[in-house]
Amino acid sequence: MPGGVNSPVRAFGNVNSTPIFIKRASGAYLHDVDGNDYVDFIGSWGPMILGHSNPKIIKAIKDQADLGTSYGAPTEAETSIGELIRSVMPSIEKIRMVNSGTEATMSCIRLARGYTGRNKIIKFTGCYHGHVDSLLIKAGSGVSTFGLPDSPGIPEELARHTISVPFNDINAFLEVFESIKSELAAVIIEPIAGNMGFIPGDKDFLETLRIKTHENGSVLIFDEVMTGFRVSLGGAQELYGITPDLTALGKVIGGGLPVGAFGGKAEIMNFLAPEGPVYQAGTLSGNPLAVAAGKCLINELIKTNPYDELEANANYLLTNIKDEINKEIPFSFNQIGGMFGFFFANEFPNNFDDVVASSDKYFESFFKDCLNQGIYFAPSKYEAGFISTKHTKKILDEVINKVKVIYGT
Numbered sequence: 001m002p003g004g005v006n007s008p009v010r011a012f013g014n015v016n017s018t019p020i021f022i023k024r025a026s027g028a029y030l031h032d033v034d035g036n037d038y039v040d041f042i043g044s045w046g047p048m049i050l051g052h053s054n055p056k057i058i059k060a061i062k063d064q065a066d067l068g069t070s071y072g073a074p075t076e077a078e079t080s081i082g083e084l085i086r087s088v089m090p091s092i093e094k095i096r097m098v099n100s101g102t103e104a105t106m107s108c109i110r111l112a113r114g115y116t117g118r119n120k121i122i123k124f125t126g127c128y129h130g131h132v133d134s135l136l137i138k139a140g141s142g143v144s145t146f147g148l149p150d151s152p153g154i155p156e157e158l159a160r161h162t163i164s165v166p167f168n169d170i171n172a173f174l175e176v177f178e179s180i181k182s183e184l185a186a187v188i189i190e191p192i193a194g195n196m197g198f199i200p201g202d203k204d205f206l207e208t209l210r211i212k213t214h215e216n217g218s219v220l221i222f223d224e225v226m227t228g229f230r231v232s233l234g235g236a237q238e239l240y241g242i243t244p245d246l247t248a249l250g251k252v253i254g255g256g257l258p259v260g261a262f263g264g265k266a267e268i269m270n271f272l273a274p275e276g277p278v279y280q281a282g283t284l285s286g287n288p289l290a291v292a293a294g295k296c297l298i299n300e301l302i303k304t305n306p307y308d309e310l311e312a313n314a315n316y317l318l319t320n321i322k323d324e325i326n327k328e329i330p331f332s333f334n335q336i337g338g339m340f341g342f343f344f345a346n347e348f349p350n351n352f353d354d355v356v357a358s359s360d361k362y363f364e365s366f367f368k369d370c371l372n373q374g375i376y377f378a379p380s381k382y383e384a385g386f387i388s389t390k391h392t393k394k395i396l397d398e399v400i401n402k403v404k405v406i407y408g409t
């Protein structure tokens, strides 16, 4: 396998280290093949919001497995997961299940282009929307510069249609918007960014995107693959009170199995085949095992609404870590629901450049010292943190005590 892994961040390249290999997981813990235990603050990058190996979810998967693992035909369970999602995310009038977050955002882009008959996309620097050709683009030196491919393999002819603008920068957005609005199919954003560390969008910034896209007949896409069912039941769109035209989902809604979904305004979704002309399909889409796991998890989240408790616990953890870290080391943090972020910077970052400027050196040594102590944070300052309902005060206090040992305070 290239780099020994099936997804790049797992290789620990950002922290000049090598990955641990996992044997099993339970509650707040990962257990590696060498017999070490770790308190896990990645949670499979989001889905494990009720902890690993949740007995109800495991049972739902086993029960479905007895009935068959894939039919390639519609099931009632797909309708009911769609209804569950719509009940808490009313912007989703119609939905389609897919198999990953990448598929969800890719399909949103095609649909937006098919619906508007336009080609250009605005995204924001530091936002990750999966490895979709049109979305793997970062800004050039100036905001009005046309995008350059971020990865070899993406034709320049395609990259040219995507313009990346600094996150949380209203003026930069307006400048690009005005220059291309007649060609603008969609604006796509992580309203709470979780792929440049963790950075919430400013409310007036997100509202500007809503107003301008609406005026212009362009599609506003909220990529809530990470934030959906992570920051609150209704996602970031509920917290901000902003209704996007389309939403991409993934991660939590699969309960740990490979799932994505996208949905939104019926008028736009009706452009999808077989109702409309925009083609999108999937052999395993709406897979019964994945839908069973996702339905079970979403039902539990609706029943327990754990988001305030998760946020309070994340705040407790980070406040205490900050207290234990040597005072001369800059440290800032933030948290919403079950997501959090910390940076070795005095001021909490507001965009990608701020994250780049935060200390790599302090991050790398903190990450390695924690891992040695059995604490598993994401192996990059460009990733968010995740907490579950199984991260009890007792476990968090153990983590805080270990950080105390690391810094000798």
Ligand SMILES: *Cc1c(COP(=O)(O)O)cnc(C)c1O
Binding pocket: 099, 100, 101, 102, 103, 105, 128, 129, 130, 131, 190, 194, 195, 223, 224, 225, 226, 250, 251, 260
């Ligand atoms: C993880 C993620 C994706 C991609 O999802 P995959 O399931 O990895 O393809 C897209 N957008 C955001 C915001 C993500 O966090």
